[in-house]
Amino acid sequence: MATPSKKARLNNIDQYRDQVISHPLARGIELAEVQTFLASLPQNRYPGYAYHNRGVLSCVQPRGGVPLFDDQLLLTKKLNEAGADFIPLTIDSCTRQGQYDTAAQLLQRSEAEGKNYLNGYPLVNHGYELTRELYQGIDKPVSLRHGTPDARLLVEIAIASGITEIEGGGVCYCVPYSEGFPLDRCLLYWQYVDRICALYSTEDRPIHRESFGPLSATLVPPAIAVTIQIIEALLAAEQGVISFAVSFGQTGSLIQDVATAKVLKELTQHYLDKFGFNEVRHYLVYHQWMGQFPPQREKAAALISGSTLIANMICADKIVVKTVDEALGVPDMETNAEAVATVKYLLHTFRCAEPITSPLIESESALIESEVREILDAIFDMPGDVFWGSVYSAFQQGYLDIPFSPHADNANKLITMRDKNGSIRILDRGNVPISDENLEMEKQLLASKGGKLDKSYRDLLSDINMMV
Amino acid sequence: MKTKQRENSSNLVKVAVDIGSTIIKIAQLDHNDAQLSQQFFTRDFDLGVAPQVKSLLEGVGADEILMCSSANGGLRAGIISLTEHYSGIVVQNQALNAGANPLFVKRLSDEQGDMRFVDVLIVCGGIDCSDAPLFESMIENLTLVNFKFGSLIYAGNSYFADSFRQRFPEAVVIANPLGGTLTNGSNSVFEALRNAYLEDLVYKEGISELNQQLSMKIRPTPEVVSSGFHRILSNRSNIKVTGASLLFDVGGATTDIHYTVEIVRDDSLVRPGAASSIARYVFTDLGIVASRDSTLQQMRSHPLSYEFLNLVLTHDVRETYQLLREGEYVPSPEVLSYACLFLSLDRFSHGKGSGLPVADLNKVSQIILTGGATQNLSEAIVANILRMFFSDVGVDPAILIDKKYQVWIDGITWFSDVVN
Numbered sequence: 001m002a003t004p005s006k007k008a009r010l011n012n013i014d015q016y017r018d019q020v021i022s023h024p025l026a027r028g029i030e031l032a033e034v035q036t037f038l039a040s041l042p043q044n045r046y047p048g049y050a051y052h053n054r055g056v057l058s059c060v061q062p063r064g065g066v067p068l069f070d071d072q073l074l075l076t077k078k079l080n081e082a083g084a085d086f087i088p089l090t091i092d093s094c095t096r097q098g099q100y101d102t103a104a105q106l107l108q109r110s111e112a113e114g115k116n117y118l119n120g121y122p123l124v125n126h127g128y129e130l131t132r133e134l135y136q137g138i139d140k141p142v143s144l145r146h147g148t149p150d151a152r153l154l155v156e157i158a159i160a161s162g163i164t165e166i167e168g169g170g171v172c173y174c175v176p177y178s179e180g181f182p183l184d185r186c187l188l189y190w191q192y193v194d195r196i197c198a199l200y201s202t203e204d205r206p207i208h209r210e211s212f213g214p215l216s217a218t219l220v221p222p223a224i225a226v227t228i229q230i231i232e233a234l235l236a237a238e239q240g241v242i243s244f245a246v247s248f249g250q251t252g253s254l255i256q257d258v259a260t261a262k263v264l265k266e267l268t269q270h271y272l273d274k275f276g277f278n279e280v281r282h283y284l285v286y287h288q289w290m291g292q293f294p295p296q297r298e299k300a301a302a303l304i305s306g307s308t309l310i311a312n313m314i315c316a317d318k319i320v321v322k323t324v325d326e327a328l329g330v331p332d333m334e335t336n337a338e339a340v341a342t343v344k345y346l347l348h349t350f351r352c353a354e355p356i357t358s359p360l361i362e363s364e365s366a367l368i369e370s371e372v373r374e375i376l377d378a379i380f381d382m383p384g385d386v387f388w389g390s391v392y393s394a395f396q397q398g399y400l401d402i403p404f405s406p407h408a409d410n411a412n413k414l415i416t417m418r419d420k421n422g423s424i425r426i427l428d429r430g431n432v433p434i435s436d437e438n439l440e441m442e443k444q445l446l447a448s449k450g451g452k453l454d455k456s457y458r459d460l461l462s463d464i465n466m467m468v
Numbered sequence: 469m470k471t472k473q474r475e476n477s478s479n480l481v482k483v484a485v486d487i488g489s490t491i492i493k494i495a496q497l498d499h500n501d502a503q504l505s506q507q508f509f510t511r512d513f514d515l516g517v518a519p520q521v522k523s524l525l526e527g528v529g530a531d532e533i534l535m536c537s538s539a540n541g542g543l544r545a546g547i548i549s550l551t552e553h554y555s556g557i558v559v560q561n562q563a564l565n566a567g568a569n570p571l572f573v574k575r576l577s578d579e580q581g582d583m584r585f586v587d588v589l590i591v592c593g594g595i596d597c598s599d600a601p602l603f604e605s606m607i608e609n610l611t612l613v614n615f616k617f618g619s620l621i622y623a624g625n626s627y628f629a630d631s632f633r634q635r636f637p638e639a640v641v642i643a644n645p646l647g648g649t650l651t652n653g654s655n656s657v658f659e660a661l662r663n664a665y666l667e668d669l670v671y672k673e674g675i676s677e678l679n680q681q682l683s684m685k686i687r688p689t690p691e692v693v694s695s696g697f698h699r700i701l702s703n704r705s706n707i708k709v710t711g712a713s714l715l716f717d718v719g720g721a722t723t724d725i726h727y728t729v730e731i732v733r734d735d736s737l738v739r740p741g742a743a744s745s746i747a748r749y750v751f752t753d754l755g756i757v758a759s760r761d762s763t764l765q766q767m768r769s770h771p772l773s774y775e776f777l778n779l780v781l782t783h784d785v786r787e788t789y790q791l792l793r794e795g796e797y798v799p800s801p802e803v804l805s806y807a808c809l810f811l812s813l814d815r816f817s818h819g820k821g822s823g824l825p826v827a828d829l830n831k832v833s834q835i836i837l838t839g840g841a842t843q844n845l846s847e848a849i850v851a852n853i854l855r856m857f858f859s860d861v862g863v864d865p866a867i868l869i870d871k872k873y874q875v876w877i878d879g880i881t882w883f884s885d886v887v888n
Contacts, residue, residue, distance in 0.1 A: 022864075150711070184701075413649065
């Protein structure tokens with residue numbers, strides 16, 4: 001039996017770190033110099049400070065990464081002027097896979113031809129010295145958005161660049177993203193990332209970590225999303241992270257979104273306290289719809305508006321926004337800035353001081369909470385000597401199962417469907433340790449709302465593409 | 469041959485024994501599995517292995533005796549699969565991790581077969597489902613006349629196990645490692661081969677009496693090394709690794725590599741089985757004693773053999789090169805060990821070998837060399853050999869020569885089911 005513990009902390013990280021930063025593309029990063037640089041940044045560059053001062057309005061964060069430095073600089077300025085509270089740096093897919101040589105070649109070609117051959121900013125190749133210049137005069141936190149299973153070098157360079165928010169985790173950046181990257185290796189590599197974030201943190205200027213809650217963004221039941229968020233918060237806390245955001249993606253059901261937010265906040269606090277991580281400050285991030293977006297701009301705008309209202313209703317600390325061109329590809333900077341302005345306007349106009357509630361939300365919350373506790377209790381009870389090992393085993397045994405994940409360690413036995421209100425219901429629990437009572441409740445809810453227990457392939461596709 | 473005496477018998481808790489083809493290695497361990505001492509004994513073939521081991525352990529007051537053996541050089545396995553990239557590779561990976569040496573992977577549709585004798589022939593393919601007409605017809609038409617084998621195992625679609633057994637009554641049916649969903653299947657082939665190895669060992673070496681006295685089964689040494697590597701990678705060992713790793717175990721007959729699968733190139737057509745973070749490959753023709761001649765033969769014809777000699781020799785490189793080309797060079801065991809390392813790296817970086825993926829060696833951050841043949845190697849020379857396979861951009865991997873057989877100790881004292 002292995003529960004989260006500070007004893008799991010990587011206290012001998014220097015020997016690992018020496019080799020990671022000996023990579024030529026790390027360009028001689030030095031711990032002391034980076035610490036001095038981080039201390040010289042304005043306090044507003046730290047997410048904890050932004051969250052503390054947000055009042056009742058959620059912070060707004062767009063996505064954005066382009067290969068060329070000058071273009072990224074322009075994008076950064078544009079998003080800053082549009083009112084983004086967090087500035088994004090989205091990384092290209094070659095860098096995410098550790099293919100730095102390929103990224104270098106494509107960057108060179110992009111520079112030579114003035115055309116983007118990379119789908120993000122190749123941070124490792126640009127290096128930390130140049131990237132620091134991107135954020136001169138920026139008085140807001142910068143967030144690293146990537147999807148990298150082995151992010152050790154990338155995160156070293158990101159922090160040295162002055163990026164103070166690191167998204168990702170050993171589960172959320174592996175199982176939904178990759179077919180073959182070994183989950184156990186990924187969990188260990190993210191221990192390193194968490195530890196590095198902790199080592200660069202000070203009490204008033206912590207490097208902030210954020211998990212990616214939408215996962216596969218395809219019919220993920222709230223209980224699974226919440227459980228994995230809590231697990232990643234605990235894994236980060238084990239390594240000494242003191243500022244962490246849990247997140248989830250819009251489910252497609254208003255009731256379920258509000259209930260999920262409630263349970264996620266409460267149980268994250270509960271389990272951090274339970275295992276002695278009282279020092280961790282945690283926040284809630286809400287992702288606008290992560291599934292297929294409507295190609296019509298008017299529908300996309302309506303979807304963005306609707307999810308912004310939900311962010312207000314749940315009092316999210318931050319909302320990660322989409323654009324009206326989401327269905328068409330990577331948006332241009334004007335569209336991106338427009339999305340920020342729209343969301344800011346809506347947040348301000350329909351601000352909400354406290355999360356809304358209702359009997360329906362309370363009963364939905366009770367079901368999600370009960371399921372999360374059942375799954376987590378089963379994982380904590382697994383034999384083993386370290387918590388990350390239990391998480392790894394939980395996937396192998398199907399205790400954790402993310403619908404539509406391509407990963408080899410994912411059981412894909414958990415079957416979910418939408419009820420008539422659009423809520424995601426569990427039809428077949430697979431090996432996920434949810435009690436018979438809760439499974440029966442899920443089925444009753446599916447049936448009572450006029451849903452069918454024998455949906456066809458077309459119905460399933462319809463559930464997935466409900467916004468289109 | 470006895471190299472080291474026991475140091476502190478009062479702390480002795482466990483004894484680990486490795487029965488090799490020519491040497492028996494015994495390590496005495498304390499309650500933290502730290503080594504108190506190590507001893508090496510030449511095999512006494514007149515006496516027999518069981519009486520010799522019993523005599524060596526006589527009077528040793530250990531609570532637990534852990535034993536492994538590589539005495540038979542590993543089981544030879546043949547695989548017949550529906551596909552090479554799904555069932556074939558999954559079964560091959562489990563066979564390798566169990567310490568067996570897969571000699572071939574053939575498709576069910578292959579009519580030529582392979583007449584090399586294998587101890588175990590495994591027939592596999594498909595996920596568990598009733599609607600599999602292609603697989604069904606292939607099983608119905610399978611004859612096995614072009615295969616020579618000792619035992620037959622069926623590890624395919626479980627819906628057709630009965631019809632397979634009707635055609636081949638001697639077949640042992642085990643669970644389909646692909647299960648019903650292609651992923652998260654069982655370790656059935658791994659377990660079956662590990663047990664078959666033990667039975668084979670007991671039969672050939674006459675150690676059944678010894679086996680009855682042990683609280684645990686005798687394990688195949690390659691499987692123990694693989695467990696040790698896994699333990700190291702899980703941060704549960706005194707050996708610390710920093711990332712993607714590659715372990716070499718150079719022996720007399722074979723050279724084994726154990727590696728983290730993230731070093732396999734994305735464009736490699738051959739891939740290790742899914743749901744495993746480490747994999748093993750065995751070069752059956754590279755070694756310093758039984759495979760000495762084939763190793764030398766390959767060095768002789770290798771286009772970079774002069775560059776290789778230039779790295780490992782301090783003088784007379786030209787003369788040695790000439791002798792090598794003319795087949796008159798008599799290398800030292802160290803040079804042969806370097807040659808095994810060089811040739812296996814060369815093949816791994818190009819995927820030259822049946823079932824061997826193409827590795828991106830630039831991703832390797834740690835190299836570990838273990839086994840008797842690597843004990844006298846120089847880290848500097850190993851580093852020079854490695855540089856022949858690495859590009860200019862990247863990190864030089866850390867090199868560790870396991871001079872205390874710690875990988876073996878880590879493996880024999882660790883059971884992955886503790887974790888998993």
